[in-house]
Amino acid sequence: MNYGENIANRSTTLGLYIHIPFCLTKCNYCDFNTYASIENQFENITRSISNEIIFWGNKLGSPKLKTIFLGGGTPSYLPEKYKQEIFNAIYLKFNTSECEEITIECNPDDISLEKINSWKNLGINRLSLGVQAFNDKILKNIGRRHNSFQAESSIKIIQEKFKNFNLDLMFGLPNQNLDDWKKSLNIAINSNATHLSLYGLQLEKGTPLNSDVEKGIRKIPDDDTTAKMYDLACKTLKKTRFKQYEISNWAIDKNMCKHNLIYWKNKEFIGCGPGASSYINGFRFKNIKSPKIYSNIFNENPQNIKIQHRKIKEGAVIEIEKQTKEIKALETMMLGLRLNEGVSDTFFTKTVGESMYQLYGKEFTKLKALGLIIEKNRKIKLTHKGKLLANEVISNFIIQEKFK
Numbered sequence: 001m002n003y004g005e006n007i008a009n010r011s012t013t014l015g016l017y018i019h020i021p022f023c024l025t026k027c028n029y030c031d032f033n034t035y036a037s038i039e040n041q042f043e044n045i046t047r048s049i050s051n052e053i054i055f056w057g058n059k060l061g062s063p064k065l066k067t068i069f070l071g072g073g074t075p076s077y078l079p080e081k082y083k084q085e086i087f088n089a090i091y092l093k094f095n096t097s098e099c100e101e102i103t104i105e106c107n108p109d110d111i112s113l114e115k116i117n118s119w120k121n122l123g124i125n126r127l128s129l130g131v132q133a134f135n136d137k138i139l140k141n142i143g144r145r146h147n148s149f150q151a152e153s154s155i156k157i158i159q160e161k162f163k164n165f166n167l168d169l170m171f172g173l174p175n176q177n178l179d180d181w182k183k184s185l186n187i188a189i190n191s192n193a194t195h196l197s198l199y200g201l202q203l204e205k206g207t208p209l210n211s212d213v214e215k216g217i218r219k220i221p222d223d224d225t226t227a228k229m230y231d232l233a234c235k236t237l238k239k240t241r242f243k244q245y246e247i248s249n250w251a252i253d254k255n256m257c258k259h260n261l262i263y264w265k266n267k268e269f270i271g272c273g274p275g276a277s278s279y280i281n282g283f284r285f286k287n288i289k290s291p292k293i294y295s296n297i298f299n300e301n302p303q304n305i306k307i308q309h310r311k312i313k314e315g316a317v318i319e320i321e322k323q324t325k326e327i328k329a330l331e332t333m334m335l336g337l338r339l340n341e342g343v344s345d346t347f348f349t350k351t352v353g354e355s356m357y358q359l360y361g362k363e364f365t366k367l368k369a370l371g372l373i374i375e376k377n378r379k380i381k382l383t384h385k386g387k388l389l390a391n392e393v394i395s396n397f398i399i400q401e402k403f404k
Helices: 003-007 039-059 080-093 113-122 136-141 148-161 178-189 208-215 223-238 258-264 291-298 325-336 345-352 356-369 384-388 390-395
Strands: 014-020 065-072 101-106 126-132 165-171 195-200 242-246 249-252 269-272 277-280 283-287 317-322 373-375 379-382
Touching: 014 039, 014 258, 039 080, 039 269, 039 291, 065 080, 065 258, 080 113, 101 258, 113 148, 126 148, 165 178, 165 223, 178 223, 195 223, 223 242, 223 384, 258 325, 269 283, 325 345, 325 356, 325 390, 345 356, 356 373, 379 384, 384 390
Parallel strands: 014 065, 014 269, 065 101, 101 126, 126 165, 165 195
Antiparallel strands: 195 249, 242 249, 269 277, 277 283, 283 317, 373 379
16 A cells, blocks of 8 residues: 555645654664764665655645755754755745744754855754753763863854754663752743753663663662652743743743754654654554665655555565544643643543543542642643653543453
């Protein structure tokens, strides 16, 4: 089955995600679909990404884009001529006249005035800088290449050209304590950033850091300390111009990440690149992860590309999921509860076709009693305690028998 045929000529405004899989080195906590030491594939993979962009632009009838997001990997590491090729394909085949936000993820050691001028010329209007910490020892412990001086210097360069930029910080890192975390927070708050993303460390199986922690080589803060770090961030940022709008994200004024809001509000997007995911017309699907195999599939005339399941010879898609009522209900709760605005019964009913109170009334009663959610005006939101235990809250909505 060629899934591309089922989603042709969409009129919906979309988000476009471009996955750039290259990194100079891979951080020891990272389990993303990223690769170091494959610079010899810059040209082929860029051509393939551009071909996939052209394919989707043709297939969907040059739809309007609301957002574009270059993630990875390290998009800032990709040489400028290749980014230009990717944007040439976007501007050729998609309607960007109403595109509100174009973001690129970048590392501090990639930042120069020459590069950010080039990015502005491409139409990029938002940067997301992967700082993670302003402590050299902690940065070294997690395999980051930059140091705190480079991080602060890169921010100064960014300030010259970009009014809207995000800083990524992490807590719960090896040898990190509350004082370290407070220092990083304060530097970020005073950086003129318009957006902060604060993520707790997730140890992932197969990563070097997970192995080191299991062997006792490195020690990470316990759960109570990590919770205190999150509490400290929430209390500290509440005294500033930053407003929390999602579990891990804060913004000044209206500078929320519009692209990520597409994900959290369960709206449609196309993902291009190795391992990139898409959601369109009730289908979620994911490209094959291997850069080499991906490149072989897409490195040809876009008109000859087949977007179909990998089980079919030469297909690009390795995962495909059609949204059932059960999946829609779970995703609406799972994604919507991440947002401070929560999930309204009106939105849930429109999306799923049934009131959330009919499906989850008993669960709501239990979660309210535990102090994990609050209810007001037929809208469900996480409490602060609920945000700390979000995964446990979400698990209450995985109830298959309701849909049989």
